[in-house]
Amino acid sequence: MNNRVLQNIFRLIILVAVQILILNRVQFMGFINPYLYVMFILLLPFELAKWQLLLYAFGTGLIIDIFANTYGLHAGACTLMAYARPAVLKLLTSRKEYEPGLKPGIRDLGFNWFFSYASILILVHHAFLFFMEAFRFSEFFSTLLRVFLNGLVTLLLVFIAQYLFFKKEARI
Amino acid sequence: MRYLLSFILRHHFTFLFILLEVIAVWLVVNHSFYQHSRVTGMISEMTGSVQTRINSVYEYLHLKKVNESLAMENALLRSKLKESYLLTDTMRFYQSDTANKQEYSYLYAKVISNDVKSRSNYLMLNKGSRHGIRTDMAVISPDGIVGIVSKVSSNFCWVNSMLHKQTRISARIRKNGFVGTITWDGMNHAYGRLQDIPANVQLSKGDTVVTSGYSHIFPPNLMIGTIADYRVAEGYNFYDISLKFSQEYNRLSWVYVVTDFYRDEKIYLERFRVDE
Numbered sequence: 095m096n097n098r099v100l101q102n103i104f105r106l107i108i109l110v111a112v113q114i115l116i117l118n119r120v121q122f123m124g125f126i127n128p129y130l131y132v133m134f135i136l137l138l139p140f141e142l143a144k145w146q147l148l149l150y151a152f153g154t155g156l157i158i159d160i161f162a163n164t165y166g167l168h169a170g171a172c173t174l175m176a177y178a179r180p181a182v183l184k185l186l187t188s189r190k191e192y193e194p195g196l197k198p199g200i201r202d203l204g205f206n207w208f209f210s211y212a213s214i215l216i217l218v219h220h221a222f223l224f225f226m227e228a229f230r231f232s233e234f235f236s237t238l239l240r241v242f243l244n245g246l247v248t249l250l251l252v253f254i255a256q257y258l259f260f261k262k263e264a265r266i
Numbered sequence: 267m268r269y270l271l272s273f274i275l276r277h278h279f280t281f282l283f284i285l286l287e288v289i290a291v292w293l294v295v296n297h298s299f300y301q302h303s304r305v306t307g308m309i310s311e312m313t314g315s316v317q318t319r320i321n322s323v324y325e326y327l328h329l330k331k332v333n334e335s336l337a338m339e340n341a342l343l344r345s346k347l348k349e350s351y352l353l354t355d356t357m358r359f360y361q362s363d364t365a366n367k368q369e370y371s372y373l374y375a376k377v378i379s380n381d382v383k384s385r386s387n388y389l390m391l392n393k394g395s396r397h398g399i400r401t402d403m404a405v406i407s408p409d410g411i412v413g414i415v416s417k418v419s420s421n422f423c424w425v426n427s428m429l430h431k432q433t434r435i436s437a438r439i440r441k442n443g444f445v446g447t448i449t450w451d452g453m454n455h456a457y458g459r460l461q462d463i464p465a466n467v468q469l470s471k472g473d474t475v476v477t478s479g480y481s482h483i484f485p486p487n488l489m490i491g492t493i494a495d496y497r498v499a500e501g502y503n504f505y506d507i508s509l510k511f512s513q514e515y516n517r518l519s520w521v522y523v524v525t526d527f528y529r530d531e532k533i534y535l536e537r538f539r540v541d542e
Contacts, residue, residue, distance in 0.1 A: 115320065121516060124454045127383045144279040152286045159293075160313060163379075163388060163424075166293025173290060177283040226294060227385050228431075228452075236453060 098139065106154065109134050114161045125240060128247040129168075131158060132219050133255060135175055136212055137198055144180060151176035164227070171223040178218050186211055200256050212252055213245070220245045314378065314390060314422040321378045325519060332519050339408045370485050372522040373397060375405075378422075382455040382516045387427040389413060393523060394421040404484045404524040410513030411435070411477060411488055412521050429455050429515055437490055438478040442467060445478045448490065448509060455515050457494060460507035465498045467505070475509060482532045485524060 113131040120127055135151050142150075155172030159165055186207060200208045220241045228237045274281055325332075375391040393399050395418045405412040405425050413433070417424040426433060428450060435448040437460060446462040460475060473493045479486025494510040526532075 119324075121383045121455075124456070125383050125452075145282050148279070148282050148286055152290070155290070160309060161316075163310075163313070163390075164294075164384070165296070166290040170287055170290030170294065173283060173286045177279075180279075226291075233452065236451075 102134075102138065105137065106134050110154070110157055113158060118162055122247070123243075126243055126247055128244065128251050129219070129223070130248060130251045130255065132172070132175065132216060132248065133252050135172060135179070136215060136252065139197060140183070147176045147179060148173060167223060167226055170226060171219045174222045175215050175219040178215060182211060182214050200253075208256070209253075213249055216245050216248050216252070217241070220248070310390075310417070310419050310422055310424065314392075314419075317379045317390060318392065325376075328517070328519055331517070335408060336520070369527055371525045371527070372406075373399075373525065375399075375423075375521055375523055377518045377521055380516070380518050381427070382429055385452045386431045387429040387455075387515075388416075389425040389427055389518065389521075391423050391425060391521065391523070392421070394419050394423050396420050398525065399423045399523055402483060403526075405521050406484070406488055406524060407513050407518060407521045409489070410511060411484060411490055412513065412515075412518065414483055415523065427515065428458065428511065428513075435484065435490070436478040436480045437475050438486075439463065439467075439469070439493075440474040440476050440487075445480065446507070448475075456511060458491065458509045458511060460493070460509045461504060463505045463507060465503050465505055469493060469496050469505065469507070471495065482526070482529060482536075485526070 109131045113129065117128055117130055131154065134154055135147075138147060138150060151172040152169050155167075155169035158168040162168070196202050198208070198211065203211075224237050224241045224244070373393060375393040375397075377389050378392050379388075379390040381387045381389075389405075389412065391399075391405070399415060399418050401415050401418060403415040405415060411428060413425040413427040413430070415423050416426045428435070428448075430450065431452065433448075433450060436445060437448045438445045444463050444467050446460045448458050448460050450458045463469070471493055475490045475493065477484040477486055477488040477490060489512050491509045491511040491513075493507055495508040496505050498505055
């Protein structure tokens with residue numbers, strides 16, 4: 095149990111460091127900027143109480159906010175994402191029920207499940223983030239374009255990270 | 267009371283969500299209205315020192331390009347020295363100190379954090395109120411204009427970049443003197459929009475656009491960019507001009523903050539303008 099808590103803290107530190115040091119400085123095509131750190135919220139264990147989920151997500155967003163100088167933007171987006179997570183889980187109940195000990199990820203629940211799970215939640219996160227940032231609807235379609243393009247790149251990175259770092263654990 | 271408590275407990279997930287979301291939105295709104303509390307100033311100081319360290323690494327990677335541009339600017343300045351001119355008649359170069367008062371002075375500052383990918387972008391500079399920086403000062407670079415100082419702490423300052431949704435810069439087409447307004451649409455950080463130029467003006471691609479000096483912030487005749495494309499929308503009497511910025515905003519590392527010695531006087535006088 096303790097081991098899993100440590101594992102999650104370690105994952106948070108790595109993802110936040112990667113986000114602040116590398117990804118926040120990436121500008122692909124001028125405005126595409128992936129937010130890989132949301133993977134931390136995607137991979138939080140199923141057993142977590144709902145209120146814990148909200149607080150952890152809010153805290154994660156706040157850390158990113160402090161370093162990106164976007165007070166509240168990421169915190170709000172992450173909180174909305176955490177609020178949507180139980181509903182999405184209920185929606186996607188696969189044949190395997192979420193047994194205790196099962197972790198969200200490709201390894202335990204398969205590609206299709208993880209693809210729908212991650213893409214819905216990333217879309218929720220990015221939609222809140224970019225519309226809140228624009229703070230008006232006069233630029234609705236260009237904002238929507240940013241949501242989808244950025245979401246696509248984030249999703250791609252999440253999958254790459256999954257295959258790079260989480261497949262290997264299965265063999266150990 | 268018991269019902270209320272049990273109601274809150276039953277729906278604690280939603281209530282906590284609403285509470286956290288309200289906090290987040292409050293933070294966003296508070297920030298975008300630029301009511302700078304002391305807390306954000308303190309956080310700026312803290313993250314500023316972290317950013318300085320991160321930036322020193324990135325700075326190192328860009329040394330070659332920065333050196334090149336500094337050397338070029340040195341050469342330019344050297345060519346403007348009095349010694350670089352051939353003195354044919356000493357009387358002509360005599361200057362009385364009382365006749366020529368300095369209007370602008372320039373303070374160099376290092377960019378320690380910069381961004382071009384948000385809808386509203388900010389830079390942090392390593393100079394603050396201790397060095398004489400105040401809000402609404404202009405920030406320029408050798409290649410163009412950079413932005414306007416928006417928040418100052420004792421050692422650092424935040425600058426609203428040109429690439430900001432609230433930035434509106436008064437600009438003049440150098441060729442014919444027509445004045446318009448520059449904004450940024452949030453997409454490509456290399457291009458801005460120039461508006462309010464009447465459609466009967468003759469334009470061509472590549473025309474130079476400079477600051478007009480009407481705003482009391484930027485000195486006049488600083489390079490902003492060149493006209494990349496222009497068109498008149500059906501039914502309008504004004505051009506919609508796409509402007510290529512002369513400064514590449516994702517490559518900034520040294521900038522100059524402009525002090526206007528007569529700014530207070532200009533603003534004082536402006537109070538007497540009567541709107542009729």
